[in-house]
Amino acid sequence: xxxxxxxxxxxxxxxxxxxxxxRRSLEYASIVVFLVRRFxxxxxxxxxxxxxxxxxxxxxxxxxLKIPIVAVDIDPTLLKGLRTAVIxxxxxxxxxxxxxxxxxxxxxxxxxxEHLAEPDLAIKEVSRVLKDDGMVVVQLPNLxxxxxxxxxxxxxxxxxxxxxxxxxxxxxxxxxxxxxxxxNIIKAFGKHNLTLGYKMKLGFGxxxxxxxxxxxR
Numbered sequence: 001x002x003x004x005x006x007x008x009x010x011x012x013x014x015x016x017x018x019x020x021x022x023r024r025s026l027e028y029a030s031i032v033v034f035l036v037r038r039f040x041x042x043x044x045x046x047x048x049x050x051x052x053x054x055x056x057x058x059x060x061x062x063x064x065l066k067i068p069i070v071a072v073d074i075d076p077t078l079l080k081g082l083r084t085a086v087i088x089x090x091x092x093x094x095x096x097x098x099x100x101x102x103x104x105x106x107x108x109x110x111x112x113x114e115h116l117a118e119p120d121l122a123i124k125e126v127s128r129v130l131k132d133d134g135m136v137v138v139q140l141p142n143l144x145x146x147x148x149x150x151x152x153x154x155x156x157x158x159x160x161x162x163x164x165x166x167x168x169x170x171x172x173x174x175x176x177x178x179x180x181x182x183x184n185i186i187k188a189f190g191k192h193n194l195t196l197g198y199k200m201k202l203g204f205g206x207x208x209x210x211x212x213x214x215x216x217r
Contacts (some may be wrong), residue, residue: 029060035213036065036137039215040215042106045131047061047065047067047105049108050072050109052082055071055082059086062087070090071087071090072097075091076091079091094122101129106135106136107134111139114143114180116175126194127192127194127216131216135213140180140209143180145157150173151168197214200212
């Protein structure tokens with residue numbers, strides 16, 4: 001095993017043993033619920049969680065808000081067996097959402113935009129399917145933090161792109177788009193008729209992050 005892979009696996013195992021991932025899911029879901037209750041009034045339609053993974057956050061949000069959640073992910077193995085009373089899983093690409101225009105009142109984008117080759121295209125799709133005055137909740141990790149939150153590699157953002165790709169490939173990690181910064185994402189949402197209504201920065205910790213609320217006007 002390479003040193004790079006060993007560092008990564010050690011960091012992941014440590015975080016798992018400390019319950020960091022479980023606590024993060026609970027924290028992120030509670031923040032989404034708080035933001036939805038504060039900034040919008042949901043109608044009877046369903047919500048959409050893009051990049052839902054194994055659906056833990058989707059389930060927590062759906063149960064708390066008492067609204068059906070469509071959990072979208074490109075990996076069918078993650079969604080396998082996920083169907084519950086509040087969750088309907090759909091395997092699809094975030095760049096091409098299989099929903100009609102103006103049909104969804106709430107879209108959640110939690111830790112997904114930084115993994116997309118074309119986040120602007122995904123944001124355009126979200127705007128298309130979102131109802132007028134609908135709400136989008138976005139969570140963005142700080143890829144510029146001194147420990148990159150996905151690979152657990154120090155100062156990765158500041159390294160040459162070729163070296164970053166070597167490290168990512170050696171870890172067999174999913175694509176990481178380092179152009180995804182809070183400034184670029186806010187600009188992309190604005191281009192697609194989605195207005196920033198609220199911005200919250202989480203405190204320092206294993207993975208500092210921002211939560212953003214956008215509305216379609």
